[in-house]
Amino acid sequence: MVAGTHPSRPGTGGGDGDVPPYIARDADERIRRHLAEAELHGGMVLVVGDSTAGKTRAAFEAVRAVLPEYRVCAPSADNDMTGVPLSVERGGSRCVVWLDDLERYLRPGGMQVDVMAALTRLKVPVVATMRLKPFETFSAARDHGSGAQLLRAAGVIDLDRLWSNEELSRAERCDDPRILDALTHHGTYGVAEYLAAGPSLLREWRRAGPGNGHARGTALVRAAVDLTRCGLRGPYPRALLEDAHQWYLPAEGSISRLESVDTAFAWASKVRHGVTSLLLPAGTEKWLAFDYLVDHADTRIPDPVWEAALAQTDADADRWVIARNAQDVAPQAAEMAWRPLADAGNPYAANDLALLLGALGRVQEAESLYRQALGKGHLDAANNLAILLEREGRVDEAEALYRSALRGGDPYAALNLGDLLERADRLAEAAALYRRALNNGSKHAAHALATLAQKMGSLDEAVSLYRVAIELGDPHAAEDLAELLIFLGRPREAEECRARAAEGS
Structure with missing residues (x-):
């Protein structure tokens, strides 16, 4: 339990804190x-x-x-x-x-x-x-x-949450009543999920609401869940949940009355199945969300909740994680999180904020931030700025930055510079850079080198390189190799290649 495992349903052979015997996993x-x-x-x-x-x-x-x-x-x-x-x-x-x-x-x-x-x-x-x-x-x-x-x-x-037939067979040989109960009742869920009561609590939370007198309780739980999804570390003070849950309450007049805040907290923190609760107490008037609910929540987080998460913390670490979680779904919140760190001179924040702004088309701001990060010695900034400038058609500047990144040991610079040079028809230089990236273990470099060899007419070499890319785990190399083998009049090998790729997917 100290290591971080979830509590499980209580057993008959000992106290409620007993950990079930371990069932060997395929992994x-x-x-x-x-x-x-x-x-x-x-x-x-x-x-x-x-x-x-x-x-x-x-x-x-x-x-x-x-x-x-x-x-x-x-x-x-x-x-x-x-x-x-x-x-x-x-x-x-x-x-x-x-x-x-x-x-x-x-x-x-x-x-x-x-x-x-x-x-x-x-x-x-x-x-x-x-x-x-x-x-x-x-x-x-x-x-x-x-x-x-x-x-x-x-x-x-x-590690798959659903147990394989072999894992279930091993569990059947266990005499712990909790394991046997899970085998009988887990249904479409994993045995470990059932033991931790995850599916049961998720169903209860989703079904609860205005119709059965728990509108405020479900809103409090959702507030805690979404604050966790934002990346704000708990536990969360009661006052924060009371403020944030307002954004999840039903529209005024849609129900006759809401339960009291005290009643809502009591419902949300009630222990279910002798295991856990929707809201977990974590100190005096402080709460955490059951993380199983967090993993299964997929609704949009309201903008004010992102803002509440940022307002609640002055820790750089929290702002960083909030920015990372927001960058694809709430870019305004990500910018709000990274901006103070970048303004304070943090090169990592400047680099990541530049990535965000570049993706939003704010090129001049992104370039300025990359240069700020580069001036502070950030290793990735040269490569990332080169990508931005290449996209803007400033190819000579991009090439110079890629070479600077390459000298600095950036693991992506050789591949990116090779791609730029290949499109400029400087194929020998591109091939040398791809080989350099391949020697550093890049699966994408193997694929790029194979494609280049094919373009240059070295078809046997291309076949060998596609096989290397497949071995390194490139997801597209198998299909490209199959098409090349068909072109070479080797259809049986092509089908075998596709079959092996399908087995491994």
């Missing part, structure tokens, strides 16, 4: 293999999945199995992470760094690329968990900003 072998490699070489093992999929428990059991004698360093998300490598080194004992809910650490001063690089040099394994929605937000393909590079370098293992 265990991959998690443990990655962890064994991280023990030898350093690196991050990241378990990703929906709330209540069993991420934390699977990660915990992997640490217990692979690193039983290691000490666990579990820094608070509020801590400055830059000192963690030195603290671990001075500690003198073998240690694993534990980061539950990794998204809380992806901020300036948190778990950044340089901190991870220092831990890797010390061969310190890092084990982390992350819910699927935050993972998708932070690792978005267009995002070269804070956190994205870290996630791309991690060993990511997906």
